[in-house]
Amino acid sequence: MPTAEPDLGHASEGTAMSDEFTINGRTFGSRLILGTGRYATLDAMRSAVDAAQAEMVTVAVRLVDFDAPTGKADITEALPDDVLLLPNTAGARTAEEAVRFARLARAGGLPAWVKLEVIPDQRYLLPDPVGTLEAAEELLADGFTVLPYINADPVLAARLEGLGCHAVMPLGSPIGSGRGLKLRDSIRIIVEQATVPVVIDAGLGAPSHAAEALELGADAVLVNTAIAVADEPAVMADAFRLAVLAGRRGRLAGLMEERERGTASSPTSGLLGGS
Template sequence: MSDELVIAGKKFNSRLIVGTGRYRTMEDMVAAVEASGTEMITVAIRRLDLDDPTAKTLLDFIDWGKYQMLPNTAGCATVEEAIFVARLGREVGQTNFVKLEVIPDHKYLFPDGAATLEAARRLVEEGFVVLPYIHADPVLAKNLEDVGCATVMPLGSAIGSGQGIHTREEVRIIIEQANVPVVVDAGLAVPSDASQALEMGADAVLVNTAIAQANDPALMGEAFKAGVEAGRKAFLAGRIGVRQYAAASSPTTDVPQPAAAGA
């Protein structure tokens, strides 16, 4: 059975998107990317050294013939900054895909919803395939879909916090209302977090720090791959309902009952 993730008409077999930041070495990054089975990789354009054409960047360590690059606007605090970096990412990556982040909050790194919506509207008008990172706000998610975003990407918890999914109820509403893929992004710490997101009906997850900062990034990348696959299969299979009381798993009809005491 074919079960592909489709974003803006492009098909992916993997529902795990991975980031390229915070790895201890480039070798760790490459090994983790390969082990994860991902087909889409985010790149923070502002963090590349593009001034020196002879300097190697992470772009030189990845075989981009195998992956969809997802340039992101990490580090941008305003609409204008995000649009400028998105355009730069289009030139560097030769792709219209962009992960949109507008984050003026340097302490908690929560995205600015109003600025994200405005930047998304303008980037869609310029022909970008916009994947916006947002707080788990169902109203904002619907507005972003309405202006033409290719996905919505609600956070599970604060970026890099490893707190797991604190926004389950809001994410459930976003999934229920969305007509575009929903990607849970930020805060995931372990594969069970990713599995829970997919079990809820999310279409994909984006993971960076949990893999990059693991003791063994490649092994953690492989583990997240398994978690995503398990969660998706569980969603498709359909979980049992929640009951207040126990329900016997063995048949209770036509079973001989023990004789009463003294009989």
């Protein structure tokens, strides 16, 4: 996949031009992963996936509802054939339920990859670290590629990496809140110590949030609501795509250090009024 954008500067060959990342041996050119939920129509979802140039999208697993007219519809039929489907375990309140979701999806022919979510309380939608750890251990032993969704907890991220998880997915802020990166310092530590890709998942409400995540050193972002509920989802998907490229390019270029005070950027000598 081409990731270079001529209007984003002149990053050299070997860095941004072939700037891919790898999860468990699979290489991705796109650092923008899309959730498929909450779109008004399947067409809108598909347009957004195309505009984002996403190579991985999440899907959920639910019982067939024989009474609903759309109960048998299969969202994967509206997706491009070459994107990797990443089944999530949304709806699982315990480790056992999450493992059940993942195994059911794999048995039915979906990839043996899982965005592992264990969320006990629908009020806050915050992940259970203990349940996530337990489920990760079981799914890893069962051969899954495991991408756990976690709070931005560096110690938990390290524990999950230690188990063999293939990426970690800390939240920016709670699911669907659109509040951006509320735990920058913790995410910075997760990135600094990570030996697997870090994907910021949840809470990214604007393209600038995605750029910020990549500037902080995240390898990728997963975005759903901010694109799905936009007036123009495909345009917003394109905006996120550009923001991800800009943030990544800025990270690679070497960001300046923040300072407490202003520092002149024009010469301080040779002033017209004399020195």
